[in-house]
Amino acid sequence: MxxxxxxxxxxSRELSLYLEHQVRxxxxxxxxxxxxxxxxxxxxxxxxxxxxxKKPQLVTGGESFSRFLQDHCPVVxxxxxxxxxxxxxxGQTLLRPFITxxxxxxxxxxxxxxxxxxxxxxxxFDDDNSKCYMDASTxxxxxxxxxxxxxxxxxxxxxxxxxxxxxxxxCVVFNNRGVAGENLLTPRTYCCANTEDLETVIQHxxxxxxxxxxxxxxxxxxxxxxxNYLGKMGPKTPLKAAATFSVGWNTFACSESLEKxxxxxxxxxxxxxxxxxxxxxxxxxxxxxxxxxHVMKAKSIREFDKxxxxxxxGYRTIDDYYTDASPNRRLKSVGIPVLCLNSVDDVFSPSHAxxxxxxxxxxxxxxxxxxxxxxxxxxxxIWPRQSTYMDRVFKQFVQAMVEHGHELSSM
Numbered sequence: 001m002x003x004x005x006x007x008x009x010x011x012s013r014e015l016s017l018y019l020e021h022q023v024r025x026x027x028x029x030x031x032x033x034x035x036x037x038x039x040x041x042x043x044x045x046x047x048x049x050x051x052x053x054k055k056p057q058l059v060t061g062g063e064s065f066s067r068f069l070q071d072h073c074p075v076v077x078x079x080x081x082x083x084x085x086x087x088x089x090x091g092q093t094l095l096r097p098f099i100t101x102x103x104x105x106x107x108x109x110x111x112x113x114x115x116x117x118x119x120x121x122x123x124x125f126d127d128d129n130s131k132c133y134m135d136a137s138t139x140x141x142x143x144x145x146x147x148x149x150x151x152x153x154x155x156x157x158x159x160x161x162x163x164x165x166x167x168x169x170x171c172v173v174f175n176n177r178g179v180a181g182e183n184l185l186t187p188r189t190y191c192c193a194n195t196e197d198l199e200t201v202i203q204h205x206x207x208x209x210x211x212x213x214x215x216x217x218x219x220x221x222x223x224x225x226x227x228n229y230l231g232k233m234g235p236k237t238p239l240k241a242a243a244t245f246s247v248g249w250n251t252f253a254c255s256e257s258l259e260k261x262x263x264x265x266x267x268x269x270x271x272x273x274x275x276x277x278x279x280x281x282x283x284x285x286x287x288x289x290x291x292x293x294h295v296m297k298a299k300s301i302r303e304f305d306k307x308x309x310x311x312x313x314g315y316r317t318i319d320d321y322y323t324d325a326s327p328n329r330r331l332k333s334v335g336i337p338v339l340c341l342n343s344v345d346d347v348f349s350p351s352h353a354x355x356x357x358x359x360x361x362x363x364x365x366x367x368x369x370x371x372x373x374x375x376x377x378x379x380x381x382i383w384p385r386q387s388t389y390m391d392r393v394f395k396q397f398v399q400a401m402v403e404h405g406h407e408l409s410s411m
Contacts, residue, residue, distance in 0.1 A: 053081045056370045059356050062363030065337065068408055069366060072400035073339075075392045082372045083379040089345035090266055092377030100155045101385045103162040107152060107173075111182060112204055118186040120197055122205075123152035123173040125161050132168030140169040140213040140402045143205060143239075145198075145222025147376065149274040151180045156219055156245075156376055156390070163395040169402070170212075174201050174222075184282040187289060191309050192224040193325040195232060202229075206238040213402050216242045217394060220348070220376060223247035223340070224327050230338065231330020241337040241401040245390050246346060246376045251322040253353035255302045263347050268300050275304050286312075328355040332362055337408060339366045339397050341390060343373030368393065 058076055060066040069076050086095055107123040114120060126136070133139035142164050146154050152173035161171045175182075176190040177197065190197060206214055216239050218226035223244030230242060248254035258268040276296055283292055290311055298304040302318065310321040323329070340359075344351035351369075359365045370378070370389070378389040 052087050054371045055079050056368050059359050059367040061365050072404045073396040075396050076368045080370050080389050083384050087372045089374040092374030096377045102155050103158045105161050121175040121180040121182045125171040127170045130168035138211050142171045143216040144173045145218035147220035151175050159391050179278050184285050187285040192221050195229040198229050213240050219245045227327035231333045235335030243397050244340045248349045249328040250353035251326045253350045257350045331358045334364050341368045341393050343370045346375045348375040
């Protein structure tokens with residue numbers, strides 16, 4: 001297969017050079033030019049089918065979970081066909097926010113108090129028109145956790161809610177402190193190592209609907225936070241199951257990858273400015289404990305975390321914080337079924353840091369690893385506006401757990 005792919009790449013390169021030559025000598029409008037275009041297209045199609053379109057790698061810690069997913073979530077064993085004109089990691093990552101649609105969602109906002117006197121903003125999609133679950137007390141509830149500076153307005157969150165609506169489920173989005181427009185009442189924001197706010201939210205939602213199936217899905221940093229919570233709680237959580245997407249498994253490896261020159265230029269510096277903007281709105285809350293001028297001069301996420309996040313949450317060093325924030329350390333302690341989708345070409349989460357061997361030791365964990373997809377990309381189809389591979393994995397998995405989750409306990 002590798003030899004075939006190499007031959008196809010060589011053929012494509014030679015055809016491209018020959019085509020350029022024919023254009024120069026004026027044969028492009030002839031039948032020869034058309035034949036060259038068709039030949040190049042055929043060669044590219046062969047390369048795409050042999051080297052790009054692949055089935056994901058499914059890694060599970062137990063045969064029962066693997067069989068369950070094959071039976072009820074078959075998308076994890078089907079070939080993933082990345083968008084033919086945009087399959088490279090950075091392209092998928094950069095394009096998704098601009099090309100995917102934003103389904104309209106009408107939220108009901110709720111502010112809940114925390115033990116330290118702060119507040120958390122929750123955006124509810126109650127789905128009161130659900131035809132499958134007309135009784136609100138038993139309507140399945142999906143808790144959604146956005147990424148680093150994300151909110152309930154992110155396109156991937158809106159798509160998850162739209163898909164949940166098709167299933168008749170209720171959703172609630174956990175917005176991290178200070179990012180969704182609400183005031184900070186205490187000098188504290190958020191990080192993926194500290195799970196106190198998430199614990200508060202989960203207990204609150206469960207107290208409102210104790211008889212409803214309760215699941216959670218986290219994206220990027222939201223997934224890291226969710227995994228750290230599950231690793232701390234083990235089976236002692238009201239959540240029935242969880243899914244994560246594009247998680248950074250080892251914070252040191254993530255930071256190192258994002259500090260490579262091209263990745264810093266495309267992603268790291270922009271995200272750093274987003275973090276700075278999110279806290280600068282509440283600057284007056286932090287000036288007594290943090291040198292905000294120094295924070296606003298940070299040029300990378302690592303520098304921001306060293307000057308702000310690690311100080312905010314009382315870590316002695318940035319290394320202490322990054323060690324505590326890495327969910328790979330807690331994966332072995334997860335006590336409920338969790339599906340984790342990652343792309344091995346994700347520059348935010350390098351493939352060498354994905355904890356494959358640890359996952360094999362926990363029967364509650366399933367890793368779904370695609371060859372392409374980037375970070376929260378997973379674009380597919382010629383014009384990928386409406387749905388992504390990630391969306392399909394989310395929908396099939398939550399439906400499988402709500403409708404057939406009882407089968408896992410009997411396997």
